[in-house]
Amino acid sequence: MVFEVRDKDLAGRIGKLVTKSGSIETPAFFPVVNPLRQSKEVSVNLLRDLGFTQLITNAYIIMKNLGHSVSDIHDFLGFDGVVMTDSGAYQLLRYGDEKVKLDPVEIVKFQESIGSDIAVIADIPTRDNALYEEALHSVEETLRRAAISSELVMGSKTLWVLPIQGGTYLDLVSRCATVGKDFEGFSIYAIGSPVLLMEKYDYSKVFMMVLTTKRIVPIDKPVHLFGAGHPMIIPFAVALGVDMFDSASYILYARGGRYMTERGTYLLRDLDYLPCECPICSRYDVGSLIDMDEEERTRNLALHNLYVILREIKNVKVAIREGRLWELLEERARGHPSLRYLLKLFTRKDFVNWFEVLDPRIRGDSHALFLYDETSYYRPEIIRHERFLSNYISRHGGAYKDAVLIPLFIDGSYNKVSKKFNDLIVELGVSPEDTYAYIPFFTLIPTALIHTYPYSHFKLPDDVDVGTLLRFSSKLRKFIGMLVSKYRSVTVVTWRRCRWASEAFIRKSLINLLDGRVIKLVDAVNA
Numbered sequence: 242m243v244f245e246v247r248d249k250d251l252a253g254r255i256g257k258l259v260t261k262s263g264s265i266e267t268p269a270f271f272p273v274v275n276p277l278r279q280s281k282e283v284s285v286n287l288l289r290d291l292g293f294t295q296l297i298t299n300a301y302i303i304m305k306n307l308g309h310s311v312s313d314i315h316d317f318l319g320f321d322g323v324v325m326t327d328s329g330a331y332q333l334l335r336y337g338d339e340k341v342k343l344d345p346v347e348i349v350k351f352q353e354s355i356g357s358d359i360a361v362i363a364d365i366p367t368r369d370n371a372l373y374e375e376a377l378h379s380v381e382e383t384l385r386r387a388a389i390s391s392e393l394v395m396g397s398k399t400l401w402v403l404p405i406q407g408g409t410y411l412d413l414v415s416r417c418a419t420v421g422k423d424f425e426g427f428s429i430y431a432i433g434s435p436v437l438l439m440e441k442y443d444y445s446k447v448f449m450m451v452l453t454t455k456r457i458v459p460i461d462k463p464v465h466l467f468g469a470g471h472p473m474i475i476p477f478a479v480a481l482g483v484d485m486f487d488s489a490s491y492i493l494y495a496r497g498g499r500y501m502t503e504r505g506t507y508l509l510r511d512l513d514y515l516p517c518e519c520p521i522c523s524r525y526d527v528g529s530l531i532d533m534d535e536e537e538r539t540r541n542l543a544l545h546n547l548y549v550i551l552r553e554i555k556n557v558k559v560a561i562r563e564g565r566l567w568e569l570l571e572e573r574a575r576g577h578p579s580l581r582y583l584l585k586l587f588t589r590k591d592f593v594n595w596f597e598v599l600d601p602r603i604r605g606d607s608h609a610l611f612l613y614d615e616t617s618y619y620r621p622e623i624i625r626h627e628r629f630l631s632n633y634i635s636r637h638g639g640a641y642k643d644a645v646l647i648p649l650f651i652d653g654s655y656n657k658v659s660k661k662f663n664d665l666i667v668e669l670g671v672s673p674e675d676t677y678a679y680i681p682f683f684t685l686i687p688t689a690l691i692h693t694y695p696y697s698h699f700k701l702p703d704d705v706d707v708g709t710l711l712r713f714s715s716k717l718r719k720f721i722g723m724l725v726s727k728y729r730s731v732t733v734v735t736w737r738r739c740r741w742a743s744e745a746f747i748r749k750s751l752i753n754l755l756d757g758r759v760i761k762l763v764d765a766v767n768a
Contacts, residue, residue, distance in 0.1 A: 242400055242428035244463050250566040252482035252599045255558055260323050260358040261398045268479045270550055271297040271325055273489035283543045285320040291547055294322040297487045300352045301329025314355040325359035326352050330366045345386040349393050359400045362390040367408035369437040379406045380417045391424040400428040405454045408434055409446050418457035429465055430458045436468030442579040448586050455482045472503045472553035476569050477583055479557050495542035501549045504576035519548035563608040567620040571613055588619040597621040610699040612682045615708040622695055626683055638727030645671040647734045648742035649678035681705050681741055684716040714750040732761045
């Protein structure tokens, strides 16, 4: 198995996965194709025309209905791209083991025989509402089957997938991932059974399942998320390190007259306008879609849904390429309350540190940081800056040295420091080594670095919100306290025209540090 990572941001990545039928670029969405029903609605040719070079179909359905009359899955589907096959776990989840009989050895051998490029073993999925004993059984049985399958798939040209089960019981997810990662013969790990959680917008539980798995399985192997077929969840899942998705949502939603957007799902009959510019929405209006016969309407809604999913995948790739994935999460989180809460999970201290470790320090294609509100304090660049700042202050200063803090005046553009800032440094006659610019989000920036990335390349609101002001006040108090312990004196230049640099704000922020001797306040107008 060859999986080459080309770009990274947070835990997300753009990669190249090589299979025996060709390569796919990740993050990648695999449309689910019903091998017996779907040709009349959305054919594989239409999927190919949309730009999908990969799809997933169900080996269990093929084996049950057609047996061994199918010898090559690509010829059977009429698709020359990458074909992934599932073992029938979804049917098992939906209909139960009384109706769905799966032999784990038989289904592995069948998928090998039909030439699947990527294939999934016969795991036992964990229902979202399963009791602990049932969830434990699904994990133990999945691991037992993985052990059996491992011996069968060693040396296979097919890329075999090991599902991680356990559902919302994170200790079981951890156990499944910990034991599963040591089995040989598997190229891809997959997080199982989140479909019903997705349908209920219970994204936080899916977040914890993914994160628990990602922190255990080898980082150099791709991770697949079953049933992630709504554009709302895609940026967040990619940011957690998910590389591949599959879902039949595009066609299932279409059959129910449901219309996808990045912000949520609408019933077609509730819309007055189609808020999209894809070929379907550019050609038809709501009325003409409603007036179509059911099969034609389903096809067109499914195509629209696929366009939206594909567009969001591309948006995510652009964000990764530019180092803006965190910003995309902040934008999308304002589209739905469930996503807003999901973003809050990204700011938990233990998770923030994990993202910071995986996030690249150096980018070949750097872009300005867009800093919005207090949530932006948790992006990896700010976390790294605070660590650097603590080390910088500890290495500088001295009993006979004075530190000066000057508000970082920005002259219109985010990459141009105001002449007023530079003039003040000259006028005060201070050493650049002991001079710091202060500004929300970065708090303090050593003057010697203000013309380097990212300090010269960011944009923040003209008037920051109250939450950002409160966090800035707390950070300012912390770092100025560190300066007081290292320098003979600290002078803070204030600026009455800016709320976060006004004398009143600085005095309130430093109320426990101001004693009239160590810290001095100087107004910029009179400096």
